[in-house]
Amino acid sequence: MNITTVHLVYFSPTGSTHAVLKAIARGLGGLPVREHDLTPPGARDATLSFGPNDLVLLGAPVYYGRIPAPLHGYARLKGARTPVAPVVVYGNREYEDALRELTDVAAAAGFVPVAAGAFVAEHSLNAAMGSGRPDAADREVLCAFGQAVAGKLAAAADADALSPLKITGNTPYRPYGSMPFVPEVTPDVCIGCGACVEACPVGIIEDEHFTVTTPDACLCCMACVKACPVDARGLPAEQTEQLRTRMDALARKCAARREAETFL
Numbered sequence: 001m002n003i004t005t006v007h008l009v010y011f012s013p014t015g016s017t018h019a020v021l022k023a024i025a026r027g028l029g030g031l032p033v034r035e036h037d038l039t040p041p042g043a044r045d046a047t048l049s050f051g052p053n054d055l056v057l058l059g060a061p062v063y064y065g066r067i068p069a070p071l072h073g074y075a076r077l078k079g080a081r082t083p084v085a086p087v088v089v090y091g092n093r094e095y096e097d098a099l100r101e102l103t104d105v106a107a108a109a110g111f112v113p114v115a116a117g118a119f120v121a122e123h124s125l126n127a128a129m130g131s132g133r134p135d136a137a138d139r140e141v142l143c144a145f146g147q148a149v150a151g152k153l154a155a156a157a158d159a160d161a162l163s164p165l166k167i168t169g170n171t172p173y174r175p176y177g178s179m180p181f182v183p184e185v186t187p188d189v190c191i192g193c194g195a196c197v198e199a200c201p202v203g204i205i206e207d208e209h210f211t212v213t214t215p216d217a218c219l220c221c222m223a224c225v226k227a228c229p230v231d232a233r234g235l236p237a238e239q240t241e242q243l244r245t246r247m248d249a250l251a252r253k254c255a256a257r258r259e260a261e262t263f264l
């Protein structure tokens, strides 16, 4: 199969899914790489179309064992029997139905899943889980995965000649969860730069006082907190304490290092 361009298509509020896709692309042998960031709300309104000589690396983080809510029923990707490698990135707990769900999104959009993988990164709600990952060992595994995908595609006449993948996960997918935590702004510290407004994947931070307009729509993704250059955003003190208690218990249960799982 003759692949001419690699496309990184990703939703990545705090950047680790993007980093994982870039590390995989390094193993793909120097093909031109184009990036399509689906994180800003406007980016998900445009249709992205791909042809049979493109390879799409489609990445999403795991939220509650699923793909994030903005990607549920996402139908703006168009493949033409385009090879795709769905990739989920999770915070060292578990990825449950997320990889299956992302693979289903791609298959329904006209892509042919040729490889898939679940990889670990630092948990965006608790840096003690998956701390410092992807690390050097992960980057080697990610590059090797890219090389394996390239080898598999080079050996196949076309995407339809490949056997279907058997991806971990169940249908119906597990119920999506929720977190009752919403970041707020400390007005005395805020410098009004608007970085949080730009970073919010669901567009719910207004650009005058930088408060959240619809708390029920908040993903609790922490993109706005991470984007703030002066630490003017964070959870209210009581919520910080509740989240810490919840996440510390989870971190104790998930202390063992999880390794990448790939499907080829």
Ligand SMILES: Cc1cc2nc3c(=O)[nH]c(=O)nc-3n(C[C@H](O)[C@H](O)[C@H](O)COP(=O)(O)O)c2cc1C
Pocket: 011, 012, 013, 014, 015, 016, 017, 018, 060, 061, 062, 063, 064, 065, 066, 089, 090, 091, 092, 093, 094, 095, 121, 122, 123, 124, 125, 179, 219, 220, 221, 222
């Ligand atoms: C709301 C929420 C739910 C999450 N659920 C899970 C989960 O079920 N399993 C897990 O291991 N990590 C979970 N994580 C951690 C993310 O999957 C992980 O931090 C991922 O690297 C974030 O990707 P990003 O940096 O591209 O945004 C969750 C994070 C958030 C914010």
Ligand code: SF4
Pocket: 182, 183, 199, 200, 201, 202, 203, 204, 205, 212, 217, 218, 219, 220, 221, 222, 223, 224, 225
């Ligand atoms: S307001 Fe909520 S959804 Fe928006 S960036 Fe902040 S944490 Fe994420």
Ligand code: SF4
Pocket: 185, 189, 190, 191, 192, 193, 194, 195, 196, 197, 210, 227, 228, 229, 230, 231, 232, 233
């Ligand atoms: S990113 Fe921080 S400093 Fe900039 S507008 Fe938002 S809260 Fe204010």
